[in-house]
Amino acid sequence: MSSTASASAAGASSPAGPPPAAPPHWEPPVAAPSSETPPPAGPPPSPFQAPPPAPPAYTPGAPPPPGTPPAPPTVLGGPPESAAGPGDPVRALAVGLLNLSGLGLGYVFLRRWLLAALCLGGTAALLVVALPADPDGVPGQVLAGYLALLLIAAADGARRGFRAPVNQPNQPNQPNQPTRSTTLHTKPLAIVALAVVLLAVPAGGAVAYTGLRDDAVEEMLLDRLAATDALVERAATQEFAPARADYRTALVRYRSLTEDHPGSRAAHRVHDSLDAYYKAVATPYLRADHCAALQPLAFLRDVPRSIDREVLGTLATWPDKPLAVSLLKCGTGRLGATGGDGRGGELGQLLRTFPKSAQAAEVAPAVRAAVTRRTGDLSGAEPCRATDELRRIGDTAKALPAPAPAQLGGDVDRAVRDGNYACGIDQFKDGSFADARKTLTDFAGTYKNDKRGARARQVAVAAEIAAQRPAAGDRLPPAHAPGGARMQMVISNDGPDPVEILYTGPVTGRLTIGGCDSCSTYRTEAEGSRKACKAGTSYPKKTLRLPAGTYHFLHKPGGSRVTARSRAAGGTIQPGYTYTQCSYVVTSGLGGDL
Numbered sequence: 001m002s003s004t005a006s007a008s009a010a011g012a013s014s015p016a017g018p019p020p021a022a023p024p025h026w027e028p029p030v031a032a033p034s035s036e037t038p039p040p041a042g043p044p045p046s047p048f049q050a051p052p053p054a055p056p057a058y059t060p061g062a063p064p065p066p067g068t069p070p071a072p073p074t075v076l077g078g079p080p081e082s083a084a085g086p087g088d089p090v091r092a093l094a095v096g097l098l099n100l101s102g103l104g105l106g107y108v109f110l111r112r113w114l115l116a117a118l119c120l121g122g123t124a125a126l127l128v129v130a131l132p133a134d135p136d137g138v139p140g141q142v143l144a145g146y147l148a149l150l151l152i153a154a155a156d157g158a159r160r161g162f163r164a165p166v167n168q169p170n171q172p173n174q175p176n177q178p179t180r181s182t183t184l185h186t187k188p189l190a191i192v193a194l195a196v197v198l199l200a201v202p203a204g205g206a207v208a209y210t211g212l213r214d215d216a217v218e219e220m221l222l223d224r225l226a227a228t229d230a231l232v233e234r235a236a237t238q239e240f241a242p243a244r245a246d247y248r249t250a251l252v253r254y255r256s257l258t259e260d261h262p263g264s265r266a267a268h269r270v271h272d273s274l275d276a277y278y279k280a281v282a283t284p285y286l287r288a289d290h291c292a293a294l295q296p297l298a299f300l301r302d303v304p305r306s307i308d309r310e311v312l313g314t315l316a317t318w319p320d321k322p323l324a325v326s327l328l329k330c331g332t333g334r335l336g337a338t339g340g341d342g343r344g345g346e347l348g349q350l351l352r353t354f355p356k357s358a359q360a361a362e363v364a365p366a367v368r369a370a371v372t373r374r375t376g377d378l379s380g381a382e383p384c385r386a387t388d389e390l391r392r393i394g395d396t397a398k399a400l401p402a403p404a405p406a407q408l409g410g411d412v413d414r415a416v417r418d419g420n421y422a423c424g425i426d427q428f429k430d431g432s433f434a435d436a437r438k439t440l441t442d443f444a445g446t447y448k449n450d451k452r453g454a455r456a457r458q459v460a461v462a463a464e465i466a467a468q469r470p471a472a473g474d475r476l477p478p479a480h481a482p483g484g485a486r487m488q489m490v491i492s493n494d495g496p497d498p499v500e501i502l503y504t505g506p507v508t509g510r511l512t513i514g515g516c517d518s519c520s521t522y523r524t525e526a527e528g529s530r531k532a533c534k535a536g537t538s539y540p541k542k543t544l545r546l547p548a549g550t551y552h553f554l555h556k557p558g559g560s561r562v563t564a565r566s567r568a569a570g571g572t573i574q575p576g577y578t579y580t581q582c583s584y585v586v587t588s589g590l591g592g593d594l
Contacts, residue, residue: 092162102150102202110160115153122149150202221257221266228253229273236280240296247281247299251306258311271311278303278315282322290326291333294346297323324350324359332366335396336374336389344399351401367397367408375415378422387419417443421452425476428463433473437463455479462504465554469568472552477508482547487573489546492539494519494532494584498558501542501583505551505573512558513583514540521585533582548575555583 095110102123107116126146232250235243254274257267279286281300285293300319309316331346338345347363354360370393377386394412398405424439440460444453458477466473493499493513502510516539522528533539552570573579 089162092159095160107153112160115156119149119153122146217261218265221261221264222269224253225257225266225269225273229276232273232277232280236283240281240284240292240299244299247277250277251303255306258308271313271315274307274312274315278318282319285322285326290329291346293322293326294330297326320354321357324354324357327353328359328362328366331363332370335367335370336393338392342399344396344401344404347396348400351404355401363400364404364407367393367404368411371408371411371415375418378415378419383419383422383426387416387423390416390419417447417450420446421450421456424456425459428459428466428473428476431470431473433463433467433470436460437467458508461502461508461510465502465504465552465568468554468566469552469570471570472504472568477504478506481507482549484547485575486545486547487575487577487579489544489573489579489581490541491544491581491583492533492541494528494539494582495557496520496585499583500556500558502554502556503544503546503551506547506549511542511544513542516540519584521587523587525586528584528586532584533580539582546573548573553581557585 095107098109102119107113107119123146126142228250231246235246235250254270254277257264258270261267278300281296282293284290284296297319301323304312304316327346327350331350334345335347343349344351347367350357351360351363371390374386374390374393377383380386390412394409394416397408397412400408420439420443424436424443427433427436427439437460440456440463443450444456444460447453458479462472462477491501491511491513493516495516496519497515498512499515500510500512519539522531550570550572552568554566554568556566
């Protein structure tokens with residue numbers, strides 16, 4: 001009561017003004033139901049105690065009164081944040097590691113849904129680009145962009161998690177409940193452990209993608225190997241020359257597989273493909289076409305220069321024996337057909353390339369067999385063809401590496417000699433008199449010590465006469481002169497130059513009569529018939545003693561005073577007569593009457 005009175009007294013002494021306000025009516029507060037521990041017991045507040053002052057009135061739009069805590073900021077992706085708590089590096093680490101998983105889980109724990117969706121979208125975009133796996137992998141720009149996104153998300157999440165909002169106070173009339181950041185506050189180490197475990201997601205994804213990419217690379221390499229095998233199969237259907245480029249291309253691809261991708265499944269299958277490759281290139285050899293197989297087999301011998309011998313295995317030396325066999329077969333088959341290249345042809349190549357091979361030892365016997373076979377053909381219908389082949393065989397034998405020429409030269413030379421003689425006789429029989437004359441004349445001049453030389457000269461004389469008087473070549477001249485009586489024939493020369501007389505019949509020969517220095521030519525043959533070889537005049541002459549029979553003569557001018565043509569004539573020698581013949585020259589040619 002006294003206190004009230006004091007207040008009234010104080011009011012009475014105040015200056016005049018508005019009436020004082022009535023004292024506020026105060027009621028004791030009603031306790032709200034709470035699960036918290038009740039306050040400690042004590043004396044209840046006095047009903048006569050003054051109530052706490054009312055908060056100052058706040059006008060909208062005016063600045064907040066002093067002491068008013070700032071309103072929580074509004075953040076994109078979630079409700080307004082509560083007041084920031086103290087910095088927590090463990091929480092920041094947890095959020096950052098969660099975002100490194102690429103799933104945006106750090107933002108999920110912070111309830112930043114839009115940012116979490118952006119992280120998931122980036123991961124989904126990466127999967128769209130990366131799958132299905134390509135041998136070339138993910139483009140570098142895409143991968144760099146995604147890594148940048150993860151790092152930015154991790155850094156931003158760590159920044160946001162470092163000062164995550166503290167728990168908001170419970171509202172009246174509501175039970176106490178944990179706020180959104182309670183888990184991060186209460187169990188940060190567990191979240192860090194979970195984040196570390198979740199890092200296995202991108203790591204496992206990278207490992208899985210590497211496996212898928214490796215599988216894609218393997219499939220690509222196997223496809224490349226299959227395409228190369230198909231190229232070889234197509235090339236095998238062609239001749240080697242046009243297919244050579246395809247074979248080289250295939251070889252380059254096989255080498256690329258073994259050198260650039262040595263551990264791949266395709267590289268492990270290259271040996272089997274090379275086995276098929278060798279068979280394809282060697283197709284002519286497998287068909288026993290030995291001459292056509294020479295270039296392909298030589299090509300295969302060079303393959304070890306491109307492909308490692310460890311990859312080739314026994315294929316590296318496989319072509320040696322087939323090539324040696326083909327050189328022998330082709331070389332012997334061509335003996336006599338071509339003149340060779342001056343190095344002995346295929347046989348010379350065999351002896352130089354594989355000198356110690358079994359095939360090289362067969363060269364000399366093969367050449368001898370070819371000579372023997374052609375020698376037998378000399379008595380057949382075409383001795384000249386056989387002789388030409390023998391000459392070419394001789395040229396090949398001379399070009400072989402030593403000691404083959406010395407071993408084979410004698411056999412070949414004898415065969416060629418026999419062939420020359422047989423060819424000349426055959427040419428005469430066939431009516432090729434000019435060729436027969438040349439062949440037999442060369443034979444007699446080349447082989448002077450051959451006992452067939454006289455016969456060759458004899459037939460050569462008959463062939464020369466027959467070239468102008470074909471009747472002289474109706475048959476070969478007799479090899480031996482007949483017996484019985486012989487008639488005398490005196491041949492005089494009424495010409496200024498020497499004259500050569502060739503004759504054939506029962507006997508064959510030739511002789512030369514010197515020129516007549518006092519003789520001259522005649523203007524016509526008729527004039528020569530009247531005036532040539534006058535009786536009582538001495539002329540150069542020769543005498544022949546001839547058996548009876550039909551003879552053919554050829555007068556050949558042999559001097560340089562007068563250019564004259566040869567003249568052939570013929571007649572019969574009968575027993576019991578003496579014959580004369582006069583040779584003279586007319587301006588139209590050489591005359592001669594029997």
